[in-house]
Amino acid sequence: MSRLTVAALAASMLPLVSAIAQPSQTGEKRAFTIAAIEPRGGANVSQEALPTDPLPAGGGYVLRHPDQTGRWEVSTYLWSTPQIVVHQGDAVSLDFVGINGAAHPTEIKGLDKVFTLKRGHVVKVEFTADKPGIYPVICSAHQPTMRGEIVVLPRSP
């Protein structure tokens, strides 16, 4: 490739690079899916003893004692997407989806959004990210684990 061709190629890529590096001035449409999930693991007492250390209180952790076959399980309730990063001015659309757990009483602090997410339902939350900051997404039934955050970064001048 000649030097001239390389220079022309680099010049043609400049607008693309700057579009990635800097958010547009008017804000973008951003959409995310956030599922209520419960990863779990377990073992049989014949292979692994039931843990005796207490798990943190608050409903976020669940330890199921051995069933009739000797299998015990541990799980935790989580938001599948624990952190979302947008820019000031973006139009944000969040689809909360209930997969595990019957109900999740939820608040997005600082955005005045309160709802209960039930299994099998989708709660859509839309807002414009007016103010930079960190907005916690808290399910009060499953703490301390079911805590996410929406990060709104300031738009560069």
Ligand SMILES: [Cu+2]
């Ligand atoms: Cu929950």
